[in-house]
Amino acid sequence: MNSVLYCMEKLNKNSKLRQMDDYIQHGSTSCLKHTIAVAYYSIKLADRLGIKYKKSELIRGALLHDYFLYDWHDGNGRGVHGFTHPSAALKNADRDFALTETERNIIKRHMFPLTPIPPKCREAWIVCMVDKYCSLYETFNRKTAYEKVQTKTPDKFTELYKEIINF
Numbered sequence: 001m002n003s004v005l006y007c008m009e010k011l012n013k014n015s016k017l018r019q020m021d022d023y024i025q026h027g028s029t030s031c032l033k034h035t036i037a038v039a040y041y042s043i044k045l046a047d048r049l050g051i052k053y054k055k056s057e058l059i060r061g062a063l064l065h066d067y068f069l070y071d072w073h074d075g076n077g078r079g080v081h082g083f084t085h086p087s088a089a090l091k092n093a094d095r096d097f098a099l100t101e102t103e104r105n106i107i108k109r110h111m112f113p114l115t116p117i118p119p120k121c122r123e124a125w126i127v128c129m130v131d132k133y134c135s136l137y138e139t140f141n142r143k144t145a146y147e148k149v150q151t152k153t154p155d156k157f158t159e160l161y162k163e164i165i166n167f
Ligand SMILES: [Fe+2]
Pocket: 065, 066, 085, 086, 110, 111
């Protein structure tokens, strides 16, 4: 089993990970799909760069970086989403998982430079950059992002993942 899937299956136990498929992130892409793509491309970038990094922490942090668990388009007074959602995601993730400092930093700092404090480890820098790439891709391909991924398949993470890497 590959490493992103392995982490997903583990995180999925006793958590609300699947709920992320109920909320839209950008265009027609759910938060779950978005985070799978960010995790996948983060390890791809880290491998391409040939740097040393903590792989499982990079993947777990990437999968949880948008674990805020609400529809951010509903205008329900949570402040400006871009600024507030990293803290909301971290609060939820801290409640549901035993996080490392690297994982916490990935989640908390992924919106830099919108939120002014920069990441402090390479894993968090990578997710911060890949998140922007995936977000732009999803926004400019509103209808067709990750086209091969069928709509909701929350019980089929394997298929979801296989499809996403082929987009
Ligand atoms: Fe985010």
